[in-house]
Amino acid sequence: MEGVTSVSTPKSRLSLQRATDADWDDIITTDARAFAMRNPLPDDERADLRNKVADDDIVLVRDTGLSSNPLVGVSMFYRMSMSLPGAGVADAAGLSWVSVASTHRRRGILRRMITELFEQWEAEDFTFAILTASEGTIYERFGFGPACFSHTIALTPGNPVMRSAQPSEATVRFANPDEIAAAVPDLHARWTLGTPGALTRTPEWWAPILADRPSERPLSASGLHYLLHDDGYASYRIYKAPSGDVRGEVNEIFAVTDDAHTELWRVLVSLDLIPSLTATVPVDDPLRHKLTNLRAVTVTGRRDEMWLRILDVPAALSARKYAAELDVVLDIADEFRGRGGVFKLSVRGGDAIVTPAEPGTTPTVRMDTSVLSSIYLGGIKPSEFAAAGRLDVDSPATLRALDLAFGTDRAPFSGTFF
Numbered sequence: 155m156e157g158v159t160s161v162s163t164p165k166s167r168l169s170l171q172r173a174t175d176a177d178w179d180d181i182i183t184t185d186a187r188a189f190a191m192r193n194p195l196p197d198d199e200r201a202d203l204r205n206k207v208a209d210d211d212i213v214l215v216r217d218t219g220l221s222s223n224p225l226v227g228v229s230m231f232y233r234m235s236m237s238l239p240g241a242g243v244a245d246a247a248g249l250s251w252v253s254v255a256s257t258h259r260r261r262g263i264l265r266r267m268i269t270e271l272f273e274q275w276e277a278e279d280f281t282f283a284i285l286t287a288s289e290g291t292i293y294e295r296f297g298f299g300p301a302c303f304s305h306t307i308a309l310t311p312g313n314p315v316m317r318s319a320q321p322s323e324a325t326v327r328f329a330n331p332d333e334i335a336a337a338v339p340d341l342h343a344r345w346t347l348g349t350p351g352a353l354t355r356t357p358e359w360w361a362p363i364l365a366d367r368p369s370e371r372p373l374s375a376s377g378l379h380y381l382l383h384d385d386g387y388a389s390y391r392i393y394k395a396p397s398g399d400v401r402g403e404v405n406e407i408f409a410v411t412d413d414a415h416t417e418l419w420r421v422l423v424s425l426d427l428i429p430s431l432t433a434t435v436p437v438d439d440p441l442r443h444k445l446t447n448l449r450a451v452t453v454t455g456r457r458d459e460m461w462l463r464i465l466d467v468p469a470a471l472s473a474r475k476y477a478a479e480l481d482v483v484l485d486i487a488d489e490f491r492g493r494g495g496v497f498k499l500s501v502r503g504g505d506a507i508v509t510p511a512e513p514g515t516t517p518t519v520r521m522d523t524s525v526l527s528s529i530y531l532g533g534i535k536p537s538e539f540a541a542a543g544r545l546d547v548d549s550p551a552t553l554r555a556l557d558l559a560f561g562t563d564r565a566p567f568s569g570t571f572f
Protein backbone atom coordinates (compact mmCIF):
# COMPACT_ATOMS: atom_id res chain seq x y z
CA MET A 155 0.00 0.00 0.00
CA GLU A 156 1.38 3.41 -0.93
CA GLY A 157 2.57 5.57 1.97
CA VAL A 158 2.93 2.67 4.42
CA THR A 159 6.44 1.87 5.59
CA SER A 160 6.99 -1.79 6.36
CA VAL A 161 8.85 -2.64 9.56
CA SER A 162 9.50 -6.24 8.60
CA THR A 163 12.64 -7.13 10.47
CA PRO A 164 14.91 -9.93 9.24
CA LYS A 165 16.88 -11.44 12.12
CA SER A 166 20.14 -10.24 10.53
CA ARG A 167 19.05 -6.64 11.16
CA LEU A 168 18.67 -7.24 14.86
CA SER A 169 21.84 -6.65 16.83
CA LEU A 170 22.05 -8.10 20.32
CA GLN A 171 24.44 -6.39 22.72
CA ARG A 172 25.19 -5.68 26.38
CA ALA A 173 24.37 -2.26 27.80
CA THR A 174 26.81 0.60 28.19
CA ASP A 175 26.48 3.94 29.90
CA ALA A 176 25.41 5.48 26.59
CA ASP A 177 22.36 3.21 26.33
CA TRP A 178 20.55 4.36 29.46
CA ASP A 179 18.46 7.19 27.98
CA ASP A 180 17.16 4.73 25.39
CA ILE A 181 16.59 1.99 27.99
CA ILE A 182 14.46 4.30 30.09
CA THR A 183 12.56 5.57 27.04
CA THR A 184 11.83 2.02 25.85
CA ASP A 185 10.75 0.78 29.28
CA ALA A 186 8.74 3.97 29.90
CA ARG A 187 6.66 3.13 26.83
CA ALA A 188 6.14 -0.48 27.91
CA PHE A 189 5.47 0.08 31.60
CA ALA A 190 3.82 3.54 31.64
CA MET A 191 6.86 4.85 33.52
CA ARG A 192 7.73 8.54 33.72
CA ASN A 193 10.37 9.74 31.29
CA PRO A 194 12.85 11.29 31.82
CA LEU A 195 13.41 9.92 35.30
CA PRO A 196 14.76 12.30 37.94
CA ASP A 197 18.48 11.71 38.60
CA ASP A 198 17.89 10.08 42.00
CA GLU A 199 15.37 7.57 40.62
CA ARG A 200 17.63 6.81 37.70
CA ALA A 201 20.51 6.20 40.12
CA ASP A 202 18.28 3.89 42.22
CA LEU A 203 17.61 1.81 39.15
CA ARG A 204 21.20 1.67 37.95
CA ASN A 205 22.62 0.88 41.38
CA LYS A 206 20.73 -2.41 41.39
CA VAL A 207 21.97 -3.80 38.11
CA ALA A 208 25.31 -4.09 36.29
CA ASP A 209 25.38 -2.96 32.65
CA ASP A 210 26.87 -6.37 31.77
CA ASP A 211 23.70 -8.04 33.06
CA ILE A 212 21.52 -6.10 30.61
CA VAL A 213 20.77 -7.50 27.16
CA LEU A 214 19.62 -5.05 24.50
CA VAL A 215 18.48 -5.46 20.91
CA ARG A 216 18.81 -2.68 18.33
CA ASP A 217 17.38 -2.63 14.83
CA THR A 218 20.43 -1.73 12.77
CA GLY A 219 18.36 -1.63 9.59
CA LEU A 220 16.56 1.55 10.60
CA SER A 221 18.44 4.82 10.27
CA SER A 222 18.26 5.77 13.96
CA ASN A 223 19.39 2.29 15.02
CA PRO A 224 16.55 2.22 17.58
CA LEU A 225 16.54 0.17 20.75
CA VAL A 226 13.76 -2.37 20.29
CA GLY A 227 14.41 -4.88 23.09
CA VAL A 228 15.42 -4.55 26.74
CA SER A 229 15.94 -7.23 29.37
CA MET A 230 18.05 -7.42 32.50
CA PHE A 231 18.53 -9.45 35.61
CA TYR A 232 19.26 -8.65 39.22
CA ARG A 233 21.59 -10.80 41.30
CA MET A 234 19.31 -11.76 44.16
CA SER A 235 19.18 -14.17 47.11
CA MET A 236 16.14 -16.27 47.89
CA SER A 237 15.24 -18.29 50.99
CA LEU A 238 14.62 -21.98 50.41
CA PRO A 239 12.34 -24.36 52.33
CA GLY A 240 14.27 -25.33 55.45
CA ALA A 241 16.12 -22.01 55.90
CA GLY A 242 18.86 -22.24 53.26
CA VAL A 243 19.51 -19.30 50.94
CA ALA A 244 20.39 -19.49 47.25
CA ASP A 245 21.46 -17.05 44.55
CA ALA A 246 18.77 -16.35 41.98
CA ALA A 247 18.84 -14.44 38.70
CA GLY A 248 15.91 -12.01 38.88
CA LEU A 249 14.74 -11.33 35.31
CA SER A 250 13.16 -7.89 35.02
CA TRP A 251 12.39 -4.83 32.87
CA VAL A 252 11.71 -7.01 29.85
CA SER A 253 10.20 -5.05 27.00
CA VAL A 254 10.04 -5.14 23.24
CA ALA A 255 9.02 -2.05 21.25
CA SER A 256 5.42 -2.21 20.02
CA THR A 257 6.79 -1.76 16.48
CA HIS A 258 8.83 -4.98 16.76
CA ARG A 259 6.68 -7.47 18.66
CA ARG A 260 6.22 -11.16 17.80
CA ARG A 261 9.42 -11.34 15.80
CA GLY A 262 11.25 -13.46 18.37
CA ILE A 263 13.11 -10.63 20.14
CA LEU A 264 12.04 -11.74 23.64
CA ARG A 265 13.05 -15.31 22.82
CA ARG A 266 16.49 -14.16 21.63
CA MET A 267 17.11 -12.05 24.72
CA ILE A 268 15.98 -14.79 27.10
CA THR A 269 18.11 -17.38 25.34
CA GLU A 270 21.15 -15.13 25.74
CA LEU A 271 20.39 -14.68 29.45
CA PHE A 272 19.85 -18.40 30.01
CA GLU A 273 23.25 -19.06 28.43
CA GLN A 274 24.82 -16.60 30.86
CA TRP A 275 22.98 -18.04 33.89
CA GLU A 276 23.99 -21.59 32.97
CA ALA A 277 27.61 -20.53 32.41
CA GLU A 278 27.58 -18.86 35.84
CA ASP A 279 25.98 -21.95 37.47
CA PHE A 280 22.84 -20.23 38.70
CA THR A 281 20.43 -22.85 40.05
CA PHE A 282 17.38 -20.57 39.95
CA ALA A 283 15.90 -17.76 37.90
CA ILE A 284 12.91 -15.78 39.16
CA LEU A 285 10.61 -13.06 37.85
CA THR A 286 7.40 -11.18 38.46
CA ALA A 287 5.19 -11.62 35.41
CA SER A 288 3.18 -8.94 33.61
CA GLU A 289 0.97 -11.64 32.06
CA GLY A 290 0.26 -15.27 32.91
CA THR A 291 0.84 -16.69 29.44
CA ILE A 292 4.35 -15.61 28.49
CA TYR A 293 6.91 -17.41 30.65
CA GLU A 294 5.86 -21.06 31.01
CA ARG A 295 7.33 -21.80 27.57
CA PHE A 296 10.71 -20.89 29.05
CA GLY A 297 10.22 -23.26 32.00
CA PHE A 298 9.04 -20.72 34.59
CA GLY A 299 6.15 -21.66 36.89
CA PRO A 300 4.19 -19.49 39.34
CA ALA A 301 5.67 -20.32 42.75
CA CYS A 302 4.60 -17.67 45.30
CA PHE A 303 1.10 -16.23 45.66
CA SER A 304 -0.40 -13.31 47.53
CA HIS A 305 -3.82 -12.22 48.71
CA THR A 306 -5.07 -8.68 48.60
CA ILE A 307 -7.25 -8.13 51.64
CA ALA A 308 -9.62 -5.34 52.62
CA LEU A 309 -11.10 -4.41 55.97
CA THR A 310 -12.77 -1.50 57.68
CA PRO A 311 -10.63 -0.19 60.54
CA GLY A 312 -12.69 0.02 63.73
CA ASN A 313 -14.85 -2.94 62.73
CA PRO A 314 -12.50 -5.91 63.27
CA VAL A 315 -11.90 -6.79 66.89
CA MET A 316 -8.85 -8.77 67.97
CA ARG A 317 -9.58 -11.83 70.11
CA SER A 318 -6.51 -11.44 72.29
CA ALA A 319 -6.36 -8.84 75.04
CA GLN A 320 -4.21 -5.85 74.34
CA PRO A 321 -0.85 -5.98 76.19
CA SER A 322 -0.60 -3.81 79.29
CA GLU A 323 2.27 -1.84 77.75
CA ALA A 324 2.25 -0.78 74.10
CA THR A 325 4.77 -2.83 72.10
CA VAL A 326 4.26 -0.99 68.80
CA ARG A 327 5.11 2.65 68.22
CA PHE A 328 5.14 5.09 65.33
CA ALA A 329 8.70 5.57 64.11
CA ASN A 330 10.40 8.17 61.96
CA PRO A 331 12.31 7.36 58.76
CA ASP A 332 15.71 7.42 60.50
CA GLU A 333 14.60 4.93 63.13
CA ILE A 334 13.12 2.75 60.41
CA ALA A 335 16.31 2.89 58.33
CA ALA A 336 18.29 1.78 61.40
CA ALA A 337 15.99 -1.06 62.49
CA VAL A 338 14.18 -2.46 59.50
CA PRO A 339 16.86 -4.04 57.26
CA ASP A 340 17.81 -6.36 60.11
CA LEU A 341 14.16 -7.16 60.92
CA HIS A 342 13.51 -7.94 57.28
CA ALA A 343 16.58 -10.18 57.09
CA ARG A 344 15.27 -12.12 60.09
CA TRP A 345 11.86 -12.42 58.40
CA THR A 346 13.37 -13.82 55.19
CA LEU A 347 15.00 -16.72 57.06
CA GLY A 348 11.66 -18.24 58.03
CA THR A 349 9.85 -17.73 54.73
CA PRO A 350 10.48 -19.82 51.60
CA GLY A 351 10.81 -17.65 48.50
CA ALA A 352 11.62 -14.53 50.53
CA LEU A 353 14.08 -12.24 48.77
CA THR A 354 16.94 -10.63 50.65
CA ARG A 355 17.32 -6.87 50.23
CA THR A 356 20.80 -5.35 49.90
CA PRO A 357 21.41 -1.65 50.70
CA GLU A 358 20.83 -0.87 47.00
CA TRP A 359 17.32 -2.33 47.32
CA TRP A 360 16.59 -0.59 50.58
CA ALA A 361 17.70 2.87 49.39
CA PRO A 362 14.66 3.66 47.20
CA ILE A 363 12.23 1.97 49.62
CA LEU A 364 13.48 3.97 52.59
CA ALA A 365 13.78 7.19 50.56
CA ASP A 366 10.00 7.18 49.93
CA ARG A 367 10.56 9.86 47.31
CA PRO A 368 7.57 12.19 46.82
CA SER A 369 8.12 11.85 43.05
CA GLU A 370 7.46 8.10 43.29
CA ARG A 371 4.38 8.20 45.48
CA PRO A 372 1.07 7.26 43.92
CA LEU A 373 -1.37 10.09 43.21
CA SER A 374 -3.16 11.46 46.32
CA ALA A 375 -0.97 9.33 48.59
CA SER A 376 0.64 10.46 51.82
CA GLY A 377 4.23 9.69 52.69
CA LEU A 378 4.79 6.40 54.48
CA HIS A 379 3.67 6.08 58.09
CA TYR A 380 5.78 3.56 59.98
CA LEU A 381 4.89 1.19 62.82
CA LEU A 382 7.77 -0.47 64.63
CA HIS A 383 7.82 -3.49 66.93
CA ASP A 384 10.95 -5.26 68.23
CA ASP A 385 10.17 -8.17 65.88
CA GLY A 386 8.40 -6.57 62.94
CA TYR A 387 7.36 -3.44 61.14
CA ALA A 388 4.61 -2.11 58.92
CA SER A 389 4.37 0.90 56.64
CA TYR A 390 1.19 2.37 55.21
CA ARG A 391 -0.11 5.29 53.18
CA ILE A 392 -3.28 7.31 53.49
CA TYR A 393 -4.92 8.31 50.21
CA LYS A 394 -7.10 11.41 50.10
CA ALA A 395 -8.91 11.85 46.79
CA PRO A 396 -9.94 15.31 45.53
CA SER A 397 -13.51 14.27 46.41
CA GLY A 398 -12.37 13.95 50.04
CA ASP A 399 -12.63 10.15 50.12
CA VAL A 400 -10.00 8.61 52.34
CA ARG A 401 -8.55 5.12 52.33
CA GLY A 402 -5.47 3.41 53.70
CA GLU A 403 -3.07 0.97 52.08
CA VAL A 404 -0.51 -1.13 53.91
CA ASN A 405 2.67 -0.78 51.90
CA GLU A 406 4.40 -3.66 53.60
CA ILE A 407 4.25 -5.63 56.81
CA PHE A 408 6.92 -8.07 57.97
CA ALA A 409 6.63 -9.87 61.29
CA VAL A 410 9.25 -12.27 62.58
CA THR A 411 7.04 -13.55 65.42
CA ASP A 412 3.31 -14.24 65.79
CA ASP A 413 3.21 -11.69 68.58
CA ALA A 414 4.66 -8.96 66.35
CA HIS A 415 2.09 -9.83 63.66
CA THR A 416 -0.75 -9.56 66.20
CA GLU A 417 0.39 -6.28 67.68
CA LEU A 418 1.11 -4.59 64.33
CA TRP A 419 -2.32 -5.61 63.04
CA ARG A 420 -3.95 -4.52 66.32
CA VAL A 421 -2.83 -0.98 65.47
CA LEU A 422 -3.67 -1.21 61.76
CA VAL A 423 -7.23 -2.51 62.29
CA SER A 424 -7.99 0.38 64.58
CA LEU A 425 -6.56 3.31 62.60
CA ASP A 426 -8.83 6.31 63.16
CA LEU A 427 -11.02 7.83 60.47
CA ILE A 428 -9.87 5.54 57.67
CA PRO A 429 -12.98 3.86 56.23
CA SER A 430 -11.11 1.17 54.35
CA LEU A 431 -7.69 -0.43 54.52
CA THR A 432 -6.09 -2.80 52.02
CA ALA A 433 -2.97 -4.94 52.26
CA THR A 434 -1.11 -7.60 50.29
CA VAL A 435 -0.27 -10.61 52.43
CA PRO A 436 0.88 -14.23 52.09
CA VAL A 437 -1.99 -16.62 51.33
CA ASP A 438 -1.66 -18.26 54.75
CA ASP A 439 -1.64 -14.99 56.68
CA PRO A 440 -3.38 -15.74 60.02
CA LEU A 441 -5.04 -12.33 60.56
CA ARG A 442 -8.64 -13.57 60.15
CA HIS A 443 -8.11 -16.19 62.85
CA LYS A 444 -7.06 -13.48 65.27
CA LEU A 445 -10.34 -11.57 64.88
CA THR A 446 -13.67 -12.15 66.60
CA ASN A 447 -15.38 -11.93 63.19
CA LEU A 448 -13.56 -13.78 60.42
CA ARG A 449 -15.73 -12.00 57.81
CA ALA A 450 -14.24 -8.66 58.79
CA VAL A 451 -11.39 -9.41 56.37
CA THR A 452 -12.29 -9.85 52.73
CA VAL A 453 -9.91 -11.38 50.21
CA THR A 454 -10.37 -9.16 47.17
CA GLY A 455 -7.68 -10.67 44.96
CA ARG A 456 -5.16 -13.45 44.54
CA ARG A 457 -2.05 -12.95 42.44
CA ASP A 458 0.95 -14.97 41.38
CA GLU A 459 3.55 -12.97 43.24
CA MET A 460 6.73 -14.58 41.91
CA TRP A 461 7.64 -17.15 39.23
CA LEU A 462 10.51 -19.57 39.57
CA ARG A 463 12.62 -21.40 36.97
CA ILE A 464 14.82 -24.26 38.08
CA LEU A 465 17.92 -24.10 35.90
CA ASP A 466 19.75 -27.08 37.40
CA VAL A 467 17.42 -29.84 38.57
CA PRO A 468 19.81 -31.92 40.74
CA ALA A 469 21.29 -28.80 42.37
CA ALA A 470 17.81 -27.41 43.12
CA LEU A 471 16.47 -30.68 44.50
CA SER A 472 19.54 -31.01 46.74
CA ALA A 473 19.40 -27.42 48.01
CA ARG A 474 16.11 -27.46 49.95
CA LYS A 475 14.93 -29.45 52.99
CA TYR A 476 11.92 -31.78 52.82
CA ALA A 477 9.13 -32.49 55.28
CA ALA A 478 8.94 -36.29 54.86
CA GLU A 479 10.88 -39.28 53.57
CA LEU A 480 10.59 -39.93 49.84
CA ASP A 481 11.79 -42.37 47.18
CA VAL A 482 10.86 -41.43 43.62
CA VAL A 483 12.29 -41.44 40.12
CA LEU A 484 11.52 -38.09 38.52
CA ASP A 485 11.30 -37.59 34.77
CA ILE A 486 11.59 -33.84 34.19
CA ALA A 487 10.92 -32.40 30.73
CA ASP A 488 12.74 -29.21 29.71
CA GLU A 489 11.87 -28.43 26.13
CA PHE A 490 13.43 -24.96 26.14
CA ARG A 491 16.92 -25.81 27.46
CA GLY A 492 17.14 -29.60 27.40
CA ARG A 493 18.39 -29.70 30.99
CA GLY A 494 15.77 -32.10 32.29
CA GLY A 495 16.29 -35.86 32.58
CA VAL A 496 15.52 -38.80 34.83
CA PHE A 497 16.69 -38.43 38.43
CA LYS A 498 16.44 -40.64 41.48
CA LEU A 499 15.36 -38.56 44.48
CA SER A 500 15.52 -40.01 47.98
CA VAL A 501 14.87 -37.99 51.10
CA ARG A 502 16.23 -39.06 54.47
CA GLY A 503 16.05 -36.88 57.57
CA GLY A 504 14.91 -33.92 55.47
CA ASP A 505 17.91 -34.03 53.12
CA ALA A 506 17.78 -35.08 49.48
CA ILE A 507 20.07 -37.52 47.74
CA VAL A 508 19.80 -36.93 44.00
CA THR A 509 21.46 -39.14 41.40
CA PRO A 510 20.96 -39.57 37.66
CA ALA A 511 18.78 -42.67 37.18
CA GLU A 512 20.37 -45.76 35.64
CA PRO A 513 19.43 -46.16 31.96
CA GLY A 514 16.20 -48.11 31.67
CA THR A 515 14.87 -47.06 35.11
CA THR A 516 11.12 -46.50 34.97
CA PRO A 517 10.15 -43.07 36.27
CA THR A 518 7.49 -42.93 38.99
CA VAL A 519 6.75 -39.21 38.51
CA ARG A 520 6.65 -37.19 35.30
CA MET A 521 6.30 -33.42 34.96
CA ASP A 522 7.55 -30.35 33.13
CA THR A 523 10.30 -28.12 34.62
CA SER A 524 7.71 -25.37 35.01
CA VAL A 525 5.61 -27.68 37.23
CA LEU A 526 8.63 -28.73 39.30
CA SER A 527 9.45 -25.02 39.68
CA SER A 528 5.89 -24.32 40.85
CA ILE A 529 5.88 -27.02 43.53
CA TYR A 530 9.47 -26.44 44.63
CA LEU A 531 8.86 -23.68 47.22
CA GLY A 532 5.65 -25.30 48.50
CA GLY A 533 3.22 -22.82 46.92
CA ILE A 534 1.28 -25.43 44.92
CA LYS A 535 0.81 -29.05 45.94
CA PRO A 536 1.88 -31.80 43.50
CA SER A 537 -1.64 -33.28 43.83
CA GLU A 538 -3.14 -30.05 42.41
CA PHE A 539 -1.05 -30.48 39.28
CA ALA A 540 -1.91 -34.19 39.16
CA ALA A 541 -5.60 -33.27 39.30
CA ALA A 542 -4.99 -30.85 36.43
CA GLY A 543 -3.32 -33.57 34.34
CA ARG A 544 0.06 -31.86 34.47
CA LEU A 545 1.90 -34.29 36.75
CA ASP A 546 1.80 -38.07 36.31
CA VAL A 547 2.48 -40.52 39.10
CA ASP A 548 2.60 -44.30 39.23
CA SER A 549 0.30 -44.53 42.29
CA PRO A 550 -1.78 -42.52 44.79
CA ALA A 551 0.79 -43.45 47.45
CA THR A 552 3.56 -41.75 45.46
CA LEU A 553 1.41 -38.62 45.11
CA ARG A 554 0.69 -38.52 48.86
CA ALA A 555 4.40 -38.94 49.59
CA LEU A 556 5.26 -36.10 47.16
CA ASP A 557 2.68 -33.79 48.75
CA LEU A 558 4.07 -34.47 52.21
CA ALA A 559 7.72 -34.17 51.25
CA PHE A 560 7.39 -30.93 49.24
CA GLY A 561 5.06 -29.31 51.81
CA THR A 562 6.35 -26.31 53.75
CA ASP A 563 5.42 -24.88 57.16
CA ARG A 564 4.62 -21.55 55.56
CA ALA A 565 3.29 -20.51 52.20
CA PRO A 566 6.13 -19.06 50.14
CA PHE A 567 6.17 -15.28 49.75
CA SER A 568 8.87 -13.20 48.06
CA GLY A 569 7.97 -9.89 49.75
CA THR A 570 9.79 -7.78 47.16
CA PHE A 571 8.53 -6.68 43.77
CA PHE A 572 11.15 -6.44 41.06
Ligand SMILES: CC(=O)SCCNC(=O)CCNC(=O)[C@H](O)C(C)(C)COP(=O)(O)OP(=O)(O)OC[C@H]1O[C@@H](n2cnc3c(N)ncnc32)[C@H](O)[C@@H]1OP(=O)(O)O
Pocket residue numbers: 188189249250251252253254255258259260261262263264265266285286287288289291292295
Ligand atom coordinates in the same frame (compact mmCIF):
# COMPACT_ATOMS: atom_id res chain seq x y z
C1 LIG B 1 9.88 -10.32 33.81
C2 LIG B 1 9.24 -9.11 33.19
O1 LIG B 1 9.89 -8.15 32.96
S1 LIG B 1 7.56 -9.13 32.85
C3 LIG B 1 7.30 -7.83 31.72
C4 LIG B 1 7.14 -8.29 30.29
N1 LIG B 1 6.99 -7.10 29.45
C5 LIG B 1 5.78 -6.55 29.11
O2 LIG B 1 4.72 -7.08 29.46
C6 LIG B 1 5.85 -5.26 28.35
C7 LIG B 1 4.93 -5.26 27.14
N2 LIG B 1 5.14 -6.39 26.24
C8 LIG B 1 6.28 -6.57 25.53
O3 LIG B 1 7.22 -5.80 25.63
C9 LIG B 1 6.35 -7.77 24.59
O4 LIG B 1 5.06 -8.01 24.10
C10 LIG B 1 6.90 -9.04 25.26
C11 LIG B 1 8.25 -8.76 25.90
C12 LIG B 1 5.95 -9.58 26.32
C13 LIG B 1 7.06 -10.12 24.18
O5 LIG B 1 8.07 -9.76 23.27
P1 LIG B 1 8.15 -10.36 21.77
O6 LIG B 1 9.47 -10.00 21.23
O7 LIG B 1 6.95 -9.93 21.04
O8 LIG B 1 8.07 -11.91 22.06
P2 LIG B 1 8.61 -13.05 21.06
O9 LIG B 1 8.24 -12.71 19.66
O10 LIG B 1 10.05 -13.33 21.31
O11 LIG B 1 7.76 -14.26 21.56
C14 LIG B 1 8.31 -15.37 22.22
C15 LIG B 1 7.19 -16.32 22.51
O12 LIG B 1 6.33 -15.76 23.48
C16 LIG B 1 5.00 -15.66 22.97
N3 LIG B 1 4.44 -14.40 23.49
C17 LIG B 1 4.99 -13.18 23.41
N4 LIG B 1 4.22 -12.29 24.02
C18 LIG B 1 3.17 -12.97 24.53
C19 LIG B 1 2.03 -12.58 25.27
N5 LIG B 1 1.83 -11.31 25.63
N6 LIG B 1 1.16 -13.54 25.63
C20 LIG B 1 1.35 -14.83 25.27
N7 LIG B 1 2.43 -15.24 24.55
C21 LIG B 1 3.33 -14.31 24.19
C22 LIG B 1 5.13 -15.66 21.48
O13 LIG B 1 3.96 -16.12 20.87
C23 LIG B 1 6.31 -16.59 21.28
O14 LIG B 1 5.90 -17.91 21.41
P3 LIG B 1 6.71 -19.13 20.74
O15 LIG B 1 8.14 -18.67 20.59
O16 LIG B 1 6.59 -20.21 21.73
O17 LIG B 1 6.05 -19.39 19.45
